[in-house]
Amino acid sequence: MQEIREEDIELEEDTQKGRFLTFSLGKETYGLEIRYVTEIIGIQSITEIPELPEYVRGIINLRGKIIPVMDVRLRFKKEPRDYNDRTCIIVVDIGELSIGLIVDSVSEVLSIDDKDMVEPPKLNKGYQNRYIKNIGKVGTEVKLLLDCEKLLTEIEVEDLKESL
Amino acid sequence: MENTNDSMLDVFLFETEQLIGQLEECILNSERAGGYSEDSVHEIFRIMHTIKGSASMMMYQNIASLAHAMEDLFYYIRDEKPVDLSYIVLTDLILEGIDYIKVEVEKIKNEDDLDGNFSELIHRIEAYLNELKDMTKLKTDCNTENTESSCEGNYYSNDAEEESRGIYQSIIFFEEGCEMENIRAFGLIHHLKPKVNEMFFLPEDIIENDKCTEVIRKDGLQLYFKTWLEEAEVYEFFYQTAFVKMVELNKIEDSIDLYKLYCQNTGKQEVSGNVNLTIEYEEAAKEEQDGKQTLRRENKERTDKESRPANVQQSIISVNVAKLDKLMDLVGEMVIAEAMVVQNSDLKGLVLDNFYKAARQLNKITDEIQDTVMSIRMVPLAATFHKMQRVVRDMCKKLGKEVTLSIQGEDTEVDKNIIEHISDPLMHLVRNALDHGIELPEERMAKGKEAAGTLTLEAKNAGSDVVVIVRDDGKGLSREKIIGKAKENGLLVKGEAEYTDKEVYGLIFLPGFSTKEKVSEFSGRGVGMDVVVKNIEVVGGSVSVDSSADKGSAITLKIPLTLAIIDGMNIKVGEACYTLPTISVKEFFRPMEKDIITDPQGNEIIMVRGQCYPILRLYEVFKVNNAHKSYEEGVIIMIEQEEKTVCIFADELLGQQQVVVKALPEYIRRIRKINGLSGCTLLGDGNISLILDIAGIVNNYF
Numbered sequence: 001m002q003e004i005r006e007e008d009i010e011l012e013e014d015t016q017k018g019r020f021l022t023f024s025l026g027k028e029t030y031g032l033e034i035r036y037v038t039e040i041i042g043i044q045s046i047t048e049i050p051e052l053p054e055y056v057r058g059i060i061n062l063r064g065k066i067i068p069v070m071d072v073r074l075r076f077k078k079e080p081r082d083y084n085d086r087t088c089i090i091v092v093d094i095g096e097l098s099i100g101l102i103v104d105s106v107s108e109v110l111s112i113d114d115k116d117m118v119e120p121p122k123l124n125k126g127y128q129n130r131y132i133k134n135i136g137k138v139g140t141e142v143k144l145l146l147d148c149e150k151l152l153t154e155i156e157v158e159d160l161k162e163s164l
Numbered sequence: 165m166e167n168t169n170d171s172m173l174d175v176f177l178f179e180t181e182q183l184i185g186q187l188e189e190c191i192l193n194s195e196r197a198g199g200y201s202e203d204s205v206h207e208i209f210r211i212m213h214t215i216k217g218s219a220s221m222m223m224y225q226n227i228a229s230l231a232h233a234m235e236d237l238f239y240y241i242r243d244e245k246p247v248d249l250s251y252i253v254l255t256d257l258i259l260e261g262i263d264y265i266k267v268e269v270e271k272i273k274n275e276d277d278l279d280g281n282f283s284e285l286i287h288r289i290e291a292y293l294n295e296l297k298d299m300t301k302l303k304t305d306c307n308t309e310n311t312e313s314s315c316e317g318n319y320y321s322n323d324a325e326e327e328s329r330g331i332y333q334s335i336i337f338f339e340e341g342c343e344m345e346n347i348r349a350f351g352l353i354h355h356l357k358p359k360v361n362e363m364f365f366l367p368e369d370i371i372e373n374d375k376c377t378e379v380i381r382k383d384g385l386q387l388y389f390k391t392w393l394e395e396a397e398v399y400e401f402f403y404q405t406a407f408v409k410m411v412e413l414n415k416i417e418d419s420i421d422l423y424k425l426y427c428q429n430t431g432k433q434e435v436s437g438n439v440n441l442t443i444e445y446e447e448a449a450k451e452e453q454d455g456k457q458t459l460r461r462e463n464k465e466r467t468d469k470e471s472r473p474a475n476v477q478q479s480i481i482s483v484n485v486a487k488l489d490k491l492m493d494l495v496g497e498m499v500i501a502e503a504m505v506v507q508n509s510d511l512k513g514l515v516l517d518n519f520y521k522a523a524r525q526l527n528k529i530t531d532e533i534q535d536t537v538m539s540i541r542m543v544p545l546a547a548t549f550h551k552m553q554r555v556v557r558d559m560c561k562k563l564g565k566e567v568t569l570s571i572q573g574e575d576t577e578v579d580k581n582i583i584e585h586i587s588d589p590l591m592h593l594v595r596n597a598l599d600h601g602i603e604l605p606e607e608r609m610a611k612g613k614e615a616a617g618t619l620t621l622e623a624k625n626a627g628s629d630v631v632v633i634v635r636d637d638g639k640g641l642s643r644e645k646i647i648g649k650a651k652e653n654g655l656l657v658k659g660e661a662e663y664t665d666k667e668v669y670g671l672i673f674l675p676g677f678s679t680k681e682k683v684s685e686f687s688g689r690g691v692g693m694d695v696v697v698k699n700i701e702v703v704g705g706s707v708s709v710d711s712s713a714d715k716g717s718a719i720t721l722k723i724p725l726t727l728a729i730i731d732g733m734n735i736k737v738g739e740a741c742y743t744l745p746t747i748s749v750k751e752f753f754r755p756m757e758k759d760i761i762t763d764p765q766g767n768e769i770i771m772v773r774g775q776c777y778p779i780l781r782l783y784e785v786f787k788v789n790n791a792h793k794s795y796e797e798g799v800i801i802m803i804e805q806e807e808k809t810v811c812i813f814a815d816e817l818l819g820q821q822q823v824v825v826k827a828l829p830e831y832i833r834r835i836r837k838i839n840g841l842s843g844c845t846l847l848g849d850g851n852i853s854l855i856l857d858i859a860g861i862v863n864n865y866f
Contacts, residue, residue: 045851049828049832049854051839056831059832061846064500066852099829099831
């Protein structure tokens with residue numbers, strides 16, 4: 001089912017294929033498939049909600065629509081950093097879900113050909129790699145391309161384990 | 165194009181579901197009345213006809229042909245009025261047909277393949293129809309054997325050649341305890357028929373009406389007849405008949421017209437001449453022969469008739485719920501926008517008399533719009549309640565129990581969304597009550613109760629809530645059994661003796677309580693009361709249970725009237741803003757340090773007018789930073805929920821406002837259900853406020 005939907009979207013939005021929005025977290029640069037992204041907004045006041053994992057910072061009011069925001073830094077178990085005027089919220093729509101991703105800063109939109117992508121090395125320890133779909137090469141730089149769907153859906157599994 | 169198809173499909177599904185509902189109710193009512201009245205036969209026929217028509221238009225051949233078979237059956241019943249109709253068989257057959265159609269409609273809704281095979285049922289219906297036809301034919305043959313005879317009601321005349329010798333009135337009594345007096349009377353009359361010129365009898369409808377048995381037993385069977393037999397011969401004839409105890413035979417005047425006497429006795433309009441009757445009779449027979457032609461003609465007449473009431477109902481339109489939802493959302497946005505304007509921070513400190521006058525006017529109108537939109541979405545519970553009749557009937561049959569369903573307050577209205585959420589739990593509760601609550605008739609008799617149990621569905625308004633009660637007069641919940649089961653499943657958290665009865669009954673709502681020991685067709689499959697509770701909680705309601713041994717138990721569902729907009733009291737704790745439903749706020753005040761008592765466990769209690777209430781520090785519950793910790797700086801809000809009163813400690817009150825309830829984002833709901841929060845809302849300044857779930861808080865902490 002998922003595959004079919006993905007295919008549909010790809011056919012429709014062929015121009016978006018292979019294009020990634022890159023953002024930085026510390027010294028790494030990550031890429032996000034552009035078809036998921038709906039908008040980028042500056043940081044705004046977040047209403048905290050109790051009893052949630054730390055990386056879910058709370059909810060924001062996006063023009064009358066209430067969406068949750070996730071701090072990607074905390075999600076990847078990095079040191080938290082205070083938000084400043086470079087901090088951005090990338091609003092992504094994945095399936096039915098809308099969510100804001102808090103990142104250090106947004107860089108640019110890049111095209112990366114399939115041939116410039118390699119699979120991440122398989123490591124047994126740590127789960128960080130699970131969210132990296134591919135590693136893209138742009139010139140001499142390396143971009144970590146995120147698997148957006150896993151970023152959201154795997155939370156449930158993980159969180160369930162935590163709560164158990 | 166696709167769109168029109170969709171809307172046509174919607175209309176078809178909507179109509180069919182409604183018709184089926186009507187049909188079901190009609191059949192169940194008839195069953196209760198012990199037979200099909202002419203009206204209900206007509207109605208069933210009409211409904212089947214409509215379903216057939218619309219199904220074949222939408223190309224659902226299965227439904228169409230099934231409906232057609234049923235229509236045929238009722239066409240026959242309507243026109244021929246067969247006497248010895250087995251209502252039980254008929255009812256079962258039709259209900260089965262309804263179930264088939266229901267399943268099929270459900271499949272259409274879910275866009276599943278329509279693989280239902282109706283041919284077997286259709287065959288059975290046809291077979292039953294043929295059986296009926298054969299039976300009636302036999303009878304018709306019987307009647308036609310007495311050539312040149314005619315009868316209307318129970319008036320019978322025979323153009324025999326013999327000259328009549330006199331008119332008799334006789335009263336016949338049957339032996340006591342011979343039973344089935346009406347059948348015996350019928351037999352007697354049947355045998356007398358060839359021996360008389362004219363006759364009629366009282367009571368009239370001895371076969372159809374069971375009450376006649378009583379009448380015959382008490383007053384005897386009255387016969388009026390004109391015959392060529394001698395008095396002695398008549399006596400002899402009567403005494404030959406089995407079980408006849410006593411015969412009174414009086415000769416009455418020759419000149420009297422027996423037909424006139426018949427008409428007087430039965431209050432019927434006199435029909436001039438018997439010839440007419442014969443013609444009518446023949447016509448009926450003819451009609452049966454070329455049934456198909458008449459069917460078509462009749463159908464045309466019917467459709468003409470059906471279209472007429474539609475004109476009357478034109479003041480009602482059906483609207484897609486999605487549109488109403490959208491309207492509701494917009495009204496919600498409008499309420500927020502209004503707050504944004506009126507409470508705009510730019511206005512602070514300005515003296516704006518005219519502005520506030522206008523704002524009040526605006527407020528009045530938005531309030532009214534909101535009420536109207538809300539009332540559009542309100543649907544009476546009647547349909548949901550009446551669905552239960554079928555459940556009760558089917559279960560009673562299967563379990564061999566006798567239960568009367570009594571429905572109260574079915575006019576109570578709740579939001580359409582809520583109806584959808586309570587119909588399943590309600591069904592579950594009804595099943596539980598029938599399966600576990602109400603005892604078998606013998607058991608009930610032994611306990612000195614009536615053999616038939618009563619299940620009451622009651623709905624009523626209580627403040628901003630609707631209360632739905634499912635009450636049975638069965639054996640009630642057993643404290644020992646519940647405790648036993650709870651112990652097995654490790655659900656007890658304190659000593660057995662410490663539980664109050666109410667707490668014990670509350671245990672049945674815990675997940676994992678259902679033991680799956682006894683799996684019956686209706687309950688015990690492990691989907692227990694916790695599912696009911698979950699469903700009700702989704703719409704912000706609560707469930708409670710009360711019971712007393714051998715008197716029965718009652719389960720109460722408390723559901724908010726509407727989900728969308730509530731009157732809220734905004735409070736501030738640290739940086740965060742929370743909203744309480746105004747309805748649960750009793751009072752608020754600034755506490756004095758000296759009123760507060762701390763018990764050895766560190767729980768804080770406040771004494772207000774001689775009553776003690778527990779205190780809940782909201783910042784502790786929601787782990788808010790920078791909140792006031794000292795009582796002198798904050799405010800206490802006393803809230804009441806289901807007889808429990810709790811004091812909440814917060815920083816300050818922000819004011820009262822109508823708020824639009826929005827669910828927390830799906831993503832967060834997927835992670836976990838957050839205790840104490842029922843949703844969120846947008847404030848006038850665009851900030852988000854979290855709506856407190858008072859019931860959740862109270863039940864969690866106290």
